[in-house]
Amino acid sequence: EAGVTQFPSHSVIEKGQTVTLRCDPISGHDNLYWYRRVMGKEIKFLLHFVKESKQDESGMPNNRFLAERTGGTYSTLKVQPAELEDSGVYFCASSPGVRNEKLFFGSGTQLSVL
């Protein structure tokens, strides 16, 4: 069974450009989460989808970040325009049910904004 996959694994862009990160959760997992780790600090929650609906987006830093999950399958996280402080590792995770505490994480996208 395929795990959570994220694309790209690395992205280097200039300040002001747009970047779109993609996450493919494990098939059948209704719950999809985005987290990020900035500057080697703690990993912080960004948002949570249940199927195609945003259940909790309290961690989204500002309106430059837009997350979507079309059809309740894969998800994209777009940063537009990117700023220097957006650099970090963006993780995606999925789980079959909210009360199932095990989250399956992808290997992350390393984003560098220059």
Place this chain on the structure above:
Amino acid sequence: GDSVTQMEGPVTLSEEAFLTINCTYTATGYPSLFWYVQYPGEGLQLLLKATKADDKGSNKGFEATYRKETTSFHLEKGSVQVSDSAVYFCALRGGAAGNKLTFGGGTRVLVKP
């Protein structure tokens, strides 16, 4: 709000040495506690967990005990291997933040042969 504090790394030690990574937390209610590990080039993996006070989570020779009185969940392994080199994250879930995981800053461990 909820928070997790863990010792900063990097921690460098020799093979077969004893490893301890301290983790303390602040949370309302009765959260579940976790240790996640990230091996080089891979995603986060759940290493072990404990869901209530005095529970001990264990896996791959690692252990951690949920200590409510000291709000701690220290990770230990009696004899580390080179393959244990990774970044370890302490986390909680089920406090004020609900189902969201709240992570510590991560501790990089390097085991030398």
